[in-house]
Amino acid sequence: MKEMNYYTELPEGYICVKTIDAKEDKKFMVVMTIVNFLLLAIIFALGTLIILKTHPEENIDINPLVLLIGCASMFAYIILHELTHGLFYKIFTHEKLTFGLTLLVAFCGVPKLYVNRKTSLVTTLAPFVIFNIIYICLMIFIPDIFTKLVILFMFAMHVGGCVGDLWVTYYLLFKYRDKKMIVNDTGPKQTFYIEESSDGNQVSWFY
8 A cells, every 4th residue: 555645643553752843942943053053154164265276366356246146045045945845745745834934943834744754854855955956056157256155155054054954854864764754844843753563674764
């Protein structure tokens, strides 16, 4: 029988094993914020060194218009990131989505559903993969050095901002990989459930 992408009620035999709450768990938010800024700083610093080393004779001409577009694009990215989550949730479930924005968290979720591991994994990683490709291609093909640096900063911000998604991915792929898993995603909070009776030798990450 084909595995369902989601359930509207928690199936029997599943127990809650982990909750990640980016809105209410203050300790989690502090750690994620620190990791976010560390990744941003490291990626931008290393990327800048690589760009300058590979273009040693080119001058950096600051373009106010590029800077303005870059700042606007950073805000647009936050919305596009969540819309990308929403697009894949819609593809897998065809159900109503929930979007939200606070001072610290932007989110998209399907609070009334329990989605399987495949649905959660693809939806969680989609913005990380898609925007990695977009930003890297832009940095490769756009010749202007200052524009490259602006895009590099956006790329670094993107990777840093994905730390929450990558943390969720760890639980989906590794922490309970030998158990059938479903996830309830309200947006800021992901609750993981595993089936107690799962046989580890017969379980795939697609469940």
